[in-house]
Amino acid sequence: MKAALIDRVGAVPEYRDHPEPWAGEGEVVVTVEAVAVENVDRAFVAGTHYAAADFVAALPAIPCFDGVGRLADGTLVGFGGLKPPAGALAERVVVPAGYAMPIPDGIAPEIAASLSSAVSAMSMQTAGGLQAGETVLLQGGTGVAGRLAIQIARLLGAGRIVATGRDAGALRELEDLGVDATIDTAVADADLVHAFAEQAGAGYDVVLDYLWGRPTALLTRALVPASFTLGRPTRLVQIGEAAGRSLHLTADALRTSGLEIYGAGRNAAATMGAAYQQVVDWVRDGRLTIAVETMPLSRIAEAWTRTDLRGRRLVIIPD
Secondary structure, X not given: OEEEEEOOOOOOOEEEEOOOOOOOOOEEEEEEEEEEEOHHHHHHHHOOOOOOHHHHHOOOEOOOOOEEEEXXXXXXXXXXXXXXXXXXXXOEEEEEHHHEEEOOOOOOHHHHOOHHHHHHHOHHHHOOOOOOOOEEEEEOOOOHHHHHHHHHHHXXXXXXXXXXXXXXXXHHHHHHHOOOEEEEOOOOHHHHHHHHHHHOOOOOOEEEEOOOHHHHHHHHHHHOOOXXXXXXXXXXXXXXXXXXXXXXXXXXXXXXXXXXXEEOOOOHHHHHHHHHHHHHHHHHOOOOOOOEEEEEHHHHHHHHOOOOOOOOEEEEEOO
């Protein structure tokens, strides 16, 4: 069969012949129909993800760890449970039977493969406790996940949505998705701190943070009260690190700002099923739209290096 493989850290996947996988006891063969390529997959290939050690040690390996495909009886399933060097960017995969779950009716394979970003955006509610009418700041609103989060914030009843980004053209596009204001992070530090404070209004209730690094460090500075008072509570949900893995956090940013920081996985075990079902319902009835760009597996090298997707999720499909 054919698969996408990398031989070294940071390489571009190559379309090559690969041995056919064989199912053992308790395993099933899945014929792959769609695999979404996300930032986490690129981080594993680059060797920069905190859990990339096993992947790097298993090279040559096939990237991506989940996708959508069909069982021998034609059932459309979402699959996972792959361990390096096995990966999802192949014509067929073998997974533990318990890691192949039926996809709800009415969801196309390429959309089903892209649901994870939408489900993770639900952490503004499941981890951050978003309530109807509250103000949401989306740190990194111009990417695929950020644009989905804008839609989800509105569907969850957010009263005001502010989104950040460093591409002026992409920020203008967010107005069509329902943001109330945008902040350009590609400015001097003092100007960005001022912009955060200016757009906060009465305060940010929930921050969904796909950036971390410099923009979030400056946000925490903007949240510190200018006078000897206590700041309004702000629940920041850390979900990504597109702008950096670390930040400098001053003591007063926590002591007096009202800032509370949570990981996106907070409460996930108890809420994941309901969050997934809510996203599926929104997709089915057309209230949530997931923009995708499909390319065949045979063009994986070209697909992997694309920089023009502009808010669309790259999904690899069979030839």
